[in-house]
Amino acid sequence: IVRLLLHKGARIEQSSPLHGTALCAAVSRARFDVVQILLEKGANVNAVGSPYGNALQAAAWVGNVAIVEALHRNGAEINARGEGECTALQVACYAGNSGAVRSLLVRGAGVDMPGGKYGRALEAA
Numbered sequence: 001i002v003r004l005l006l007h008k009g010a011r012i013e014q015s016s017p018l019h020g021t022a023l024c025a026a027v028s029r030a031r032f033d034v035v036q037i038l039l040e041k042g043a044n045v046n047a048v049g050s051p052y053g054n055a056l057q058a059a060a061w062v063g064n065v066a067i068v069e070a071l072h073r074n075g076a077e078i079n080a081r082g083e084g085e086c087t088a089l090q091v092a093c094y095a096g097n098s099g100a101v102r103s104l105l106v107r108g109a110g111v112d113m114p115g116g117k118y119g120r121a122l123e124a125a
Helices: 002-007 022-028 032-040 055-062 065-073 088-095 098-106
Strands: 048-050
Touching (some): 002 032, 022 048, 055 065, 055 088, 055 098, 065 098, 088 098
16 A cells, blocks of 8 residues: 555655654554565654654654664664754663564664653653
């Protein structure tokens, strides 16, 4: 369905207040297959605008390690701030997603970055 819609002209970066970009929507639903298609088609991995902030923060919230890794491989800024001025690591800590926390730390997430609404990573945990 996604390939067909893109082929018919759906704008990959179109954003809505409800879901943000198509990439953020796919990430928040843990749709790895759709995430892969959108990344192949050039979706902006660092776009901000969803309720989660950016796609990496959405992946941290839902705890999908495979998506965290795919986003990072495709240029997601590991310490980017999004919704509430939080980083993905702070979001993963707050959500209690240990797999996402480990994955983000391995990829260089700043453990003592000043916090947004969840505080630093240790406070968020």
